[in-house]
Amino acid sequence: MRIGVVTFPGSLDDGDARRAVRLAGAEDIGLWHNDPELHQVDAVVLPGGFSYGDSLRAGAIARFAPVMESIVDAAKGGMPVLGICNGFQVLCEAHLLPGALTRNTHLHFRNRDQALRVQSTSTSWTKNFTEDQEIIIPVKNGEGRYVADEAVLDELEATGRVVARYAGGNPNGSSRDIAAIRNEAGNVVGIMPHPEHAVDALTGPSTDGLAFFASVLAHLAGRVGVEA
Structure with a gap:
């Protein structure tokens, strides 16, 4: 399996995401922001960082990158796409996911190990978890x-599109403790915490993040089996 990881100007977790892909057992493929070609990847990761220096607002310029036009089309066709932190912001700006990511309510940068509760396992990126599993x-x-308006939040709740919530304290004031959401089809997931930083017991704080990448490989393998 080939998983592409996009590099935008200002990306800083693309290397970590590529390492997570390799640890999960896939081939990592670098995708360049100015190149619309997806190079026959089976899935895409939009990594964390500060794409285009967060000019205007986080993710606002990255959504117009040539590679994003291809990713939007591929996502609408069913390709699995994971947006992590800045990647989540890009997915919202590209209207692949509803709502927006705004300044933390306390106006401080927050950096800590964070407990999450997995709410949805019916996505390409979370099928290896169990519902209500804490990671x-x-x-x-x-x-x-x-943030999103109440109607959107109610719809996300009603349709099972909240993928994960913060547990043991909300680090940024997210509405309804939401840490991750998905699109209707379940192939596009945006998550604010960083699973690519929890894939190795040596660097910790856990290896819980590896299951996101293993999940998409299981999803892709299953799809190949069905198509065959």
Whole structure:
């Protein structure tokens, strides 16, 4: 399996994401922001960082990158896409996910190991978890507060599209403790904490994040089996 990881100007977790892909057992493929070609990847990760220096607002310029036009089309066609932190912001700006990520309510950058409760396992990126499983992965953001109007939040709740919630304290003031959401089809997931930083027991704080990458490989393998 080939998983592409995009590098935008200002990306800083693309290397970590590529390492997580390799540890999960896939081939990591670098995707360049100015190149619309997806190079026959099976899934895409939009990594954390400060794409285009967060000019205008986080993710606002990255959504117009040539590679994003291809990713939007591929996502609408069913390709699995995971947006982590800044990648989550880009997915919202590209209207692949509803809502927006805004300044933390306390106006401080928050960097800590964070407990999450997995709410949805019916996505390409979470099928290896169990519902209500508690995991620990790092969070590091200054604009990580997920917001949406009440109608959108109610719809996300009613349709099971909240993928994970913060447990043991909300680090940024996100509405309804939301840490991750998905699209209707379940192939696009945005998550504010960083699973790619929790894939190795040596660097910790856990290896819980590896299951996100293993999940998409299991999903892709299953799809190949069905198509065959």
